[in-house]
Amino acid sequence: MGVEAKIAPSMLSSDFANLASEAQRMLDCGADWLHMDIMDGYNLNYCLLHKPHFVPNLTIGAPVIESLRKHTKAYLDCHLMVTNPLDYVEPLGKAGASGFTFHVEVSRDNWGELVQRIKSKGMRPGVSLKPGTPIEEVYPLVEGEYPVEMVLVMTVEPGFGGQKFMPETMDKVRALRKKYPSLDIEVDGGLGPSTIDMAASAGANCIVAGSSVFGAPDSAQVISLMRKRVEEVQKNY
Numbered sequence: 001m002g003v004e005a006k007i008a009p010s011m012l013s014s015d016f017a018n019l020a021s022e023a024q025r026m027l028d029c030g031a032d033w034l035h036m037d038i039m040d041g042y043n044l045n046y047c048l049l050h051k052p053h054f055v056p057n058l059t060i061g062a063p064v065i066e067s068l069r070k071h072t073k074a075y076l077d078c079h080l081m082v083t084n085p086l087d088y089v090e091p092l093g094k095a096g097a098s099g100f101t102f103h104v105e106v107s108r109d110n111w112g113e114l115v116q117r118i119k120s121k122g123m124r125p126g127v128s129l130k131p132g133t134p135i136e137e138v139y140p141l142v143e144g145e146y147p148v149e150m151v152l153v154m155t156v157e158p159g160f161g162g163q164k165f166m167p168e169t170m171d172k173v174r175a176l177r178k179k180y181p182s183l184d185i186e187v188d189g190g191l192g193p194s195t196i197d198m199a200a201s202a203g204a205n206c207i208v209a210g211s212s213v214f215g216a217p218d219s220a221q222v223i224s225l226m227r228k229r230v231e232e233v234q235k236n237y
Ligand code: DX5
Pocket: 010, 012, 013, 035, 037, 079, 156, 157, 158, 159, 160, 161, 162, 163, 188, 189, 190, 191, 208, 209, 210, 211, 212
């Protein structure tokens, strides 16, 4: 038996004005986790010179996590698309985040400290990588003295929901699964009924899905289909 399937609807595709009820609706539809995309926005002129932001979009932050936490006990799987994740550890820990997944591209120099701080705030550390980042970059973080507990392989360029799944990223998932049979491997971007087979058979077990779940007439059916595909693959491990 392999690892457990975790289906995590991305709340970026929800109606932000009704976040608590949208979260509850997803849990009622069978979601295991709620995926929360935290982004740092983009100031074009400044960015051209200094690249101070990670993605060209601004979404939610610790105050929203804190508000949502008052309405749900669910696992809040926070994905930090920011250039300075260390600054977010304390506020997100206080706000009630469950998982804290930072990007390897912005933490090459301080991931050890980052992982320790995340754990000390009672959150579960994860690392993510963009489509162009080689998988070897995360191996030291999985094997280190303070290891991350999940690797999130981005299957689109981070920044927006509703983009097309990039099948070439599956080589990274396969390499990870071969090396770490019991690691939580999450995929994020363009996942849905037409792409889940590629991700599940490559070995992913945590599935983030925004537009395919929120855009479906029957969200519960999409969640259950994705869960089934992951379970079918994982039971053969
Ligand atoms: C993209 C975000 C994703 C996004 C996924 O930067 O990290 O979580 O919401 O949305 P879909 O499933 O629509 O590609």
